[in-house]
Amino acid sequence: MLRRSRVPLYLQVASLMRQKIESQQWAYGSQIPTLDELEKEYEVSRITLRAALNQLEESGIVRRTRGLGTFVAKDLSSQRWFKLPNTFEELVDTVANLKIRLLHIEPAQHRLVPAFPFGKVGPAYHRLRRVHYHDDVPYCLIDIYLDKVIFDSDPQAFSNATVVPQLAARTDIAIAGARQIMRITVSDEDTAGHLDIGVSDPIADVCRALVDEDDRIIYYAHIQYPAQMIQIETDLMTDARRRRKVRPSA
Known part of the structure; x- marks a missing residue:
């Protein structure tokens, strides 16, 4: 074992x-x-x-x-409530009504280095570090890098509410691509303190990026979830395979 x-x-x-x-x-x-x-x-x-x-x-x-x-001392049987989004639409719906505690906000001091190759890095970003809550329980620690021009267009709204639904609702912003990767690791002391978990507890470490029509990264997030809250559901039957199984009527 x-x-x-x-x-x-x-x-x-x-x-x-x-x-x-x-x-x-x-x-x-x-x-x-x-x-x-x-x-x-x-x-x-x-x-x-x-x-x-x-x-x-x-x-x-x-x-x-x-x-x-x-x-x-704690009921963990119902904690695995968060389904990791598989589509951009699922992402928007999932994060729309979360509570936020802002920890830090500043112009990004260093050039953004994404964890995976996707899109082109823009000239400047604003960094927002915060904790998101579900039913008053901290469920993720997130570092967001938001394109500086976009952030400056409405800093109060982006500081006080979830960012992705706002980007999706803006008619002046065209989101042409979205991608994320996930790995399982363990929490450090800082993450454990913010998420109310133990040091070295398992966490789901997610990096997520959105690009515009010029293939420029306008949003990049590094997110850490307590692993016990995450579930992953994937449709293993692709649309193409479904179509091959459909037989024309006689």
């Missing part, structure tokens, strides 16, 4: 424990197995188990009470 990996053993154990809570094998409010039982199940040392439990406790997922044991 556990394997050699660059990921520390205690984090692997913490991840397996978290899966039990998400699947409700360990239900919200229930007491989890004792250290003796966990030692037999995971075949690791008590030092590793205690480190894993410390990780979960720092995230508020379990609560340890001296003399009583360790209990599940």
Whole structure:
């Protein structure tokens, strides 16, 4: 079950424990197995188990009470609510009504270096760093690089509301392309603090770019989501394949 990996053993154990809570094998409010039982199940040392439990406790997922044991303190069964958008239209709908806490706003100090080849970098951007919330729970930390001319056209609106729906609604802005990539990594101390998760907890790291008709990047975002909130749904049957299966009527 556990394997050699660059990921520390205690984090692997913490991840397996978290899966039990998400699947409700360990239900919200229930007491989890004792250290003796966990030692037999995971075949690791008590030092590793205690480190894993410390990780979960720092995230508020379990609560340890001296003399009583360790209990599940957070219901994770319904947290996987965010479907990563597969189309631009889905993206607009998904982020339209999120709450925002602005952390920092400034002209970008360095040239934008996208994480993947897509479009041409523009001359200047404004950087907005903020946390987005769903039902008062922080669900992503986002760094946005917005074309400076576009930002300057309505700085108050772009500072106080989600950016993508505003770009989609503007008749003077033509979005000709949109692309994103995602990888799974772990949170650092800064990300963990903003998202109310533990350091080295798994996160979905997404980079997203929009280009205009001149193939110039007008919006670029680096977004970090707690991994437990993300689900990915993909249609594996393409439209072309569907058409091949349709037979003409006699």
